[in-house]
Amino acid sequence: MGLCPHLPPPLPPPLSGRSFKDQITFFLKEKQAAGCPSFFWFFASFSVQVPCFLLWIMSIRRMSLEHHSGFDCGGTLWFQNLTEYSNGVLGPIFPLLIAGLHYSNVQISIQKSSFQELPDTLGSLAKGYAFYLQLLTLPILFITFNVPQGSLVYWFTNSSLTLIQKLCLKNPSVLKYLGLPVKKASATTPINDQRSNNEGPEIFVSTKQGKISAENLSPKELVAFSVKVLTDGHKDVAIKLLRLALKKDPGCTRALLIMGQTLLQKQELVEASVYLESAVSKLLVAGHPVEVEELDLLILSSQWAGIACMRQGKMDEGLFHLERLAQLKEPEDLKTKSYYYDGLIILASALLNMGRKAEALNHLSKAAAYNPAYHVYLKQCEEDSDDFANHLAKGYERFVS
Known part of the structure; x- marks a missing residue:
């Protein structure tokens, strides 16, 4: 049990860009390397x-x-x-x-x-x-x-x-x-100090230099630590770090996105929508972004905002966010491109649920041309397969499991 906290999670963490198969392979490799x-x-x-x-x-x-x-x-x-x-x-x-x-x-x-x-x-x-x-x-x-x-x-x-x-x-x-491994203290796990004040327990972060108050970290560092603790399953601690990051920099779109993702996983749909839609708004202030990092954030924020709305029964609002992806040009960056086509699959799922099969087929055709693994979904959709309909109808749920 002592080595488990130092292993990566068996499931892909948020913003990792890894598929389930790649994450399992990485997990087993790290597990073997850790002895x-x-x-x-x-x-x-x-x-x-x-x-x-x-x-x-x-x-x-x-x-x-x-x-x-x-x-x-x-x-x-x-x-x-x-x-x-x-x-x-x-x-x-x-x-x-x-x-x-x-x-x-x-x-x-x-x-x-x-x-x-x-x-x-x-x-x-x-x-x-x-x-x-x-x-x-x-x-x-x-x-x-x-x-x-x-x-x-x-x-x-x-x-x-x-x-x-x-x-x-x-x-x-x-x-x-x-010749046995010596367990070292965690380098990144935040812990709660027992001294409480009007704002609740102060959060400290353990680093190689010792414990540092989260108040002394920059928004970028706070977001990085939040991603780390999310991979360890500590959603509540991650939320505290993200709230502190947004308090210091309300315009930090990466913090808004991860906060929305985390709240959606905790089934806090309304608040998750607020953060995700705020991230989308800030990214679109100056028009569609062209930088790779900002484009990644826009695609992911639109995906999750659409999912959050649909899980609340707001299908039109969710579809509005997802259709934004179809209006984008195919990205050149490989990781961004994978996010883009994942978004098209979710969009196809929503369109199929709303009875718009022709449009769903159009997006599935693009996804299948990019990745042949999607061709089976396209074929099943063309044949009106119930298995495919059920699978695709639940397609977006894998992002919040």
């Missing part, structure tokens, strides 16, 4: 360690109960007889030690700070699992009072060695000696 084991390794380890532990402790328990030779006189200190259960004034020593070792191992293994680096859903599951492991301390304490002292000796030894192992693997020198 991340297979996801099945956890289950393989669990399937070996747990049965072995249970087999050994039950074997020792059975030997104790059956008075195996030497068990009744092979102990020491307060546990002279290993066949007996914990009893007397010194009886609770092993149960308390074992329960304490379990709790200590859990605390060392699962650090609360690492939860902040996980996406919201995964972070919640990790917190729940950590609470479950901590809660197991009480059943373990009860069980150890009902297990022969021979088993408790093994259990205590096993837990002690586990604790020593975990402490050693927390030491950078030991990790370096063993």
Whole structure:
């Protein structure tokens, strides 16, 4: 789990320009480069360690109960007889030690700070699992009072060695000696300072130079950090950074676009439309942009503004934004061109939903001429395929999933 926050997301992040296939390939490549084991390794380890532990402790328990030779006189200190259960004034020593070792191992293994680096859903599951492991301390304490002292000796030894192992693997020198990767502090993840003021908790950003208040960053830097935390699944933190960027520079169209995208993903459709339409307006103040970056922003803002309107049932307004794409000349830049034809596919989806099949076919023909992979959609549309209609009708939803 420690390496997961440093991996790219398996799904394409906003403005990445990557297809799903390219992003998965990139994810697997980075996963291999980071030395991340297979996801099945956890289950393989669990399937070996747990049965072995249970087999050994039950074997020792059975030997104790059956008075195996030497068990009744092979102990020491307060546990002279290993066949007996914990009893007397010194009886609770092993149960308390074992329960304490379990709790200590859990605390060392699962650090609360690492939860902040996980996406919201995964972070919640990790917190729940950590609470479950901590809660197991009480059943373990009860069980150890009902297990022969021979088993408790093994259990205590096993837990002690586990604790020593975990402490050693927390030491950078030991990790370096063993050739294992040393986990470094996150270089870009914003965190909330607990000191609150009238405007809420102050946001800090962790960099190689240390923690820096987000207030000291430029709008461009704030937008860059927002994209980073969005790829880690922290939408709420990204929104705070984007609001701060727009407070400093209300005309930052990239911040307006990403804010609209993020709000749309959170199903806050009305506010998302406001930001996206504002981005479109600012980009069109001086006419259609010719710079590659501004053209990218116009195409993406128009796409998302159209999607946001349609998801609110405002089909005409959504179509108005999408038809803006058809009025543009085919871009020369390859990345911009891919955005452009993605927009034509969404436009075709909207037109088909509104019964304007001829126009949808026209845009699909252009897209198929650019990318032969779209030809199957064109063919299905020409044949009035229900599968294609259903697929294309939901085409724009993939942008907000």
